[in-house]
Amino acid sequence: MKIKVIVTLKNGVLDPQGKAIQQTLNGMGFSSVNEVRQGKFFEVDVNEKDEAKAKIKVEDMCKKLLANLVIENFEIL
Amino acid sequence: MKIKVIVTLKNGVLDPQGKAIQQTLNGMGFSSVNEVRQGKFFEVDVNEKDEAKAKIKVEDMCKKLLANLVIENFEIL
Amino acid sequence: MTKVNEQVAIDHGLKKDEFKKICDLMKRTPNLTELGIFSAMWNEHCSYKSSRKHLKNLHTQGKRVIQGPGENAGVIDVDDEDAIVFKIESHNHPSFIEPYQGAATGVGGIMRDVFTMGARPIANLNSIHFGSTQHKKTKNLLRGVVKGIGGYGNCIGVPTIGGQTCFDESYNGNILVNAMTLGLVNKKKIFYSKAAGIGKPVIYVGSKTGRDGIHGASMASAVFDDKIEEKKPTVQVGDPFTEKLLLEACLELMADDSIISIQDMGAAGLTSSSVEMASKGKLGIELDLTKVPCREEKMTPYEIMLSESQERMLIVLENGKEENAKKIFDKWDLDFAVIGKTTTSKKIELYFDSKKVADIPIDFLAEDAPEYDRKWKKTKLPQKIKFKKENFKSLKINNCLIKLLSNPNICEKKWIWNQYDHTVMGDTIQKPGGDAGVVRIHGTKKAVAASVDSSATYCFAHPLTGGKQVVCESWRNLISVGAEPIAITNCLNFGNPEKEKNMGEFVECVQGISEACKYLDFPVVSGNVSFYNETKDKGIKPTPSIGGVGLLKNYKNMLTMDLKNEGNVILVIGKTEGHLDQSVFARNVLNEKKGPPPEINLFNEKNNGSTVMKLMKEKLILSCRDVSLGGILVTVAKMCIKGKKGVKLNKLKSLINKFEFFFSEDQGRYIIEVSKKNFKKVENILKENSVHFDNLGEVQKDNYIYIDNGKISVDELSKHNKNWLMEYMVQ
Amino acid sequence: MNSSVIIFPGSNCDRDMDVALKKFGFKNEMVWHDDEQLPKSDLIVLPGGFSYGDYLRCGSIAGKSKIIKSVIDFAKKGGLVLGICNGFQILTETGLLPGVLQQNKNIEFICKNVFVKVNNKNNKYFNSIDKDVLELHIAHNEGNYFCSGDELKMLEDNNLIAISYCNKKGEVNENSNPNGALQNIAGIFNKEKNILGMMPHPERMIDKFLSGEDGSIFFTNLLNNLK
Numbered sequence A, B: 001m002k003i004k005v006i007v008t009l010k011n012g013v014l015d016p017q018g019k020a021i022q023q024t025l026n027g028m029g030f031s032s033v034n035e036v037r038q039g040k041f042f043e044v045d046v047n048e049k050d051e052a053k054a055k056i057k058v059e060d061m062c063k064k065l066l067a068n069l070v071i072e073n074f075e076i077l
Numbered sequence C: 001m002t003k004v005n006e007q008v009a010i011d012h013g014l015k016k017d018e019f020k021k022i023c024d025l026m027k028r029t030p031n032l033t034e035l036g037i038f039s040a041m042w043n044e045h046c047s048y049k050s051s052r053k054h055l056k057n058l059h060t061q062g063k064r065v066i067q068g069p070g071e072n073a074g075v076i077d078v079d080d081e082d083a084i085v086f087k088i089e090s091h092n093h094p095s096f097i098e099p100y101q102g103a104a105t106g107v108g109g110i111m112r113d114v115f116t117m118g119a120r121p122i123a124n125l126n127s128i129h130f131g132s133t134q135h136k137k138t139k140n141l142l143r144g145v146v147k148g149i150g151g152y153g154n155c156i157g158v159p160t161i162g163g164q165t166c167f168d169e170s171y172n173g174n175i176l177v178n179a180m181t182l183g184l185v186n187k188k189k190i191f192y193s194k195a196a197g198i199g200k201p202v203i204y205v206g207s208k209t210g211r212d213g214i215h216g217a218s219m220a221s222a223v224f225d226d227k228i229e230e231k232k233p234t235v236q237v238g239d240p241f242t243e244k245l246l247l248e249a250c251l252e253l254m255a256d257d258s259i260i261s262i263q264d265m266g267a268a269g270l271t272s273s274s275v276e277m278a279s280k281g282k283l284g285i286e287l288d289l290t291k292v293p294c295r296e297e298k299m300t301p302y303e304i305m306l307s308e309s310q311e312r313m314l315i316v317l318e319n320g321k322e323e324n325a326k327k328i329f330d331k332w333d334l335d336f337a338v339i340g341k342t343t344t345s346k347k348i349e350l351y352f353d354s355k356k357v358a359d360i361p362i363d364f365l366a367e368d369a370p371e372y373d374r375k376w377k378k379t380k381l382p383q384k385i386k387f388k389k390e391n392f393k394s395l396k397i398n399n400c401l402i403k404l405l406s407n408p409n410i411c412e413k414k415w416i417w418n419q420y421d422h423t424v425m426g427d428t429i430q431k432p433g434g435d436a437g438v439v440r441i442h443g444t445k446k447a448v449a450a451s452v453d454s455s456a457t458y459c460f461a462h463p464l465t466g467g468k469q470v471v472c473e474s475w476r477n478l479i480s481v482g483a484e485p486i487a488i489t490n491c492l493n494f495g496n497p498e499k500e501k502n503m504g505e506f507v508e509c510v511q512g513i514s515e516a517c518k519y520l521d522f523p524v525v526s527g528n529v530s531f532y533n534e535t536k537d538k539g540i541k542p543t544p545s546i547g548g549v550g551l552l553k554n555y556k557n558m559l560t561m562d563l564k565n566e567g568n569v570i571l572v573i574g575k576t577e578g579h580l581d582q583s584v585f586a587r588n589v590l591n592e593k594k595g596p597p598p599e600i601n602l603f604n605e606k607n608n609g610s611t612v613m614k615l616m617k618e619k620l621i622l623s624c625r626d627v628s629l630g631g632i633l634v635t636v637a638k639m640c641i642k643g644k645k646g647v648k649l650n651k652l653k654s655l656i657n658k659f660e661f662f663f664s665e666d667q668g669r670y671i672i673e674v675s676k677k678n679f680k681k682v683e684n685i686l687k688e689n690s691v692h693f694d695n696l697g698e699v700q701k702d703n704y705i706y707i708d709n710g711k712i713s714v715d716e717l718s719k720h721n722k723n724w725l726m727e728y729m730v731q
Numbered sequence D: 001m002n003s004s005v006i007i008f009p010g011s012n013c014d015r016d017m018d019v020a021l022k023k024f025g026f027k028n029e030m031v032w033h034d035d036e037q038l039p040k041s042d043l044i045v046l047p048g049g050f051s052y053g054d055y056l057r058c059g060s061i062a063g064k065s066k067i068i069k070s071v072i073d074f075a076k077k078g079g080l081v082l083g084i085c086n087g088f089q090i091l092t093e094t095g096l097l098p099g100v101l102q103q104n105k106n107i108e109f110i111c112k113n114v115f116v117k118v119n120n121k122n123n124k125y126f127n128s129i130d131k132d133v134l135e136l137h138i139a140h141n142e143g144n145y146f147c148s149g150d151e152l153k154m155l156e157d158n159n160l161i162a163i164s165y166c167n168k169k170g171e172v173n174e175n176s177n178p179n180g181a182l183q184n185i186a187g188i189f190n191k192e193k194n195i196l197g198m199m200p201h202p203e204r205m206i207d208k209f210l211s212g213e214d215g216s217i218f219f220t221n222l223l224n225n226l227k
């Protein structure tokens, strides 16, 4: 079973990459872009048939490895 | 209006990060993890009220900058 | 499986006659896997079919040459137990499609070539060529390529100590990315690719095999079933982390004598590595492809043989050493599989699911590969341009100098090398920005210098002269940092060899390279040819890149270009004839793009260089730089900028006008700084050796260059020189 | 004095650190990440490089390695732990030091000399260094230090910002900040000041033919303070 996770920077945490992308987009003529925030996406394939159980496992992985809770939030899709 | 995008590596394209993460998770005791693929997530804030229009713009941005179509696919959420 | 016929062969990039020759040799029609193998081995990249005839004329001998062309990399003797392994290689086409990954895998590939021979990489360099700075793709390509080169080299932990960056519209549709690596090896522990012994295990190590980079042309669409999209050839993605592990694991295994032969899987992956090992050892090889570690499901023998997945090696081991070897690769978390053995058959025999899927005599793939004597056209030496007085009338020296210092091809490339880790390994004693990078041989008094050079403008105007010139420039750059030039590697980037003009450029450049190498005793020990650098019929300018390597017996005698002390005298070594044709000044200030490149006089070149080396041995030179693009004044300005000093220039005694004197690009020249005290001694040595020199002026404490009755601020010049690229990239 | 340098897969300044430590008189041992026990040491060094390819987040995977538990124990007992560059990233990922090292503000790798101001000399690392400004070398892609407001306050209140990027004169300002780090932070201590994480590489500045010699000052002083 494949579980999808999105990890994003917390509000207030600077996102240099997002900022650079926004500027590049503006420079390319996409002047209506106000802000870009970049995050990570994971697809975790777990050996588990029960979706709820799989998600609990992945949540644990997020807390222990996939996200750095000092600066990041995660969301399981 | 904020539009969310996920960019993933095409099937068959090597994902060294994903592989390293999977091995680490296995090593940490998450033995049921078969595979991890890592991608990118973007939240693009566009000055545009109409969702459909905003999405068309973001699609264009994906093609021109956010995704490298040689190795990546993108999906607008 | 698809039935092979002439059309399928053509789709694989083979010519009709070539397909016929294959069928004749085999006395049957090959199956698809076999055809794939032929197409890979017989293509230009592996067979050198258009270039082989001419490469034979290169000068490859020398007293320090341990291994010349023909191995994974060349090897030279640098005294004691030490040898340097080095090579340059192109990754042009992939970098244009995907600059980051293309450049990164280029760096990965060349490093593998070097550590395959048992050497630990100690320095990287790169030569990169982009289209016009006005072209819309240039900036992104440059950014991506630099990130890719840095991304790979930085991660492995090998310093990038130098390189070269050019912009010219002929690369608009076809950038060049040439990567060079130097490695250090103990002379007695060099590993080669020649297999030996019968029944020896053939080992696959490194990353798993995926469907990366399987040649577009060779993907006959009929091979695919319903999942065509999924199987489309993909760009190779580099994994520097795995390469670092592979490097450490290979060096660990090389510590004893388990390895008989080793070969990295580069272009044409498993095919070329296995065939080359067998061919060199005059043996056969048998592989069971079911055993190859695969990353993707249902890979066919065809795909396994043609995959260009990165970070893989093929090894022939001594019997009984498998277990110990496996332990090492396990420790480093790498795949390890015994996939076959050497045989007496002199054939490559492949099995898959217990069925034989290919059976080809090795000779058919290697020795019997086609060799062409392609038609070529000589380039006539262009007429010299007569520059008239009026041309110079309205020009001001100051403005010209500023214009040249901020020219994209002359300006400082700090924006690039700041992104490369150039100090890791703790032995970089000359960083990028000088004439050559210099790294110490760890733990010794010695150091090696390396530089990469090309001059496509000269080569385009007259390939024979251009070929000689690049070699000479490389030789000068090494001497300028105090090294004794030893040998070169060359990456020959050219257009379509099937066109007589392009083939002619190739033939004559090679001839020029060869003549200069022979005369200067500066042999070629390795290299690579990249043809078909053209888009929509428009080819690049002929661009041989020369990677030169030199030795400093005592690194404390290294020279740098920054001016040292006020009151010292500055000399130009070599005669200034005032040749402006093809100079940056002529092309960009006078807007004159015709004429012959500066002439190469090999006698003077050698005499001037050797004499400069003599002066160095006597410790008479305080700073040094060769005169290249932009001529004398640009060179002096750069020395001022680096040293934060000024110079008072003497009144010209020359017969030519000042623009010709200051901006011409005559060859074989150096600028040196000597103390007043030693001036007489220096003068005597130069005279004894019949070396022409001019006394240019004197180093000033204040930051100005005084010319005639005016002066230019060095800070101002520095700003123009340093800012151009930074500003271009942030715009 | 005994030191240990930990090697992770992808470490690449391990040898450089070994060379530097030995040059200034440490007896150094290299320790493999998969080992569980540390040799007897007065100093543990987590070297620079790209442990695990910098995948996921720099230092995150190394933070889960076998040896790291022993390093944490060693540190908690007051042992000296020095993390350089990737080592600093690992220290933040394990929680031994607060905050995180994000990508450089200009999203480019930076390799160059910088100046840093030594803010606190009341510790084993900088005690009795007479200079207030050192010239050191950086080479990183993720050196942009960030932490929460509370953490920053804690660092400031306890004078735990070990070194800050500055100019030649010692002025800490925007222009002397190479990577966007919060308050120009180049290195920090834990509360007890036995753990130091810093981005600059003193091991690359240990003789006059290299980028400079201020690294020599750092190591000589460190050894003296441990004696």
Ligand SMILES: Nc1ncnc2c1ncn2[C@@H]1O[C@H](COP(=O)(O)OP(=O)(O)O)[C@@H](O)[C@H]1O
Pocket: C126, C127, C128, C160, C161, C162, C163, C164, C165, C409, C410, C413, C416, C417, C431, C432, C433, C434, C435, C436, C437, C452, C453, C477, C628, C629
């Ligand atoms: N792509 C690059 N990578 C690393 N260093 C570079 C690169 N391009 C230029 N440089 C540095 O800039 C120096 C100056 O370049 P150039 O003016 O062409 O020197 P030269 O004329 O002596 O060959 C090079 O020797 C090299 O150290």
Ligand SMILES: [Mg+2]
Pocket: C434, C435, C477, C480, C625, C626, C627, C628
């Ligand atoms: Mg030069």
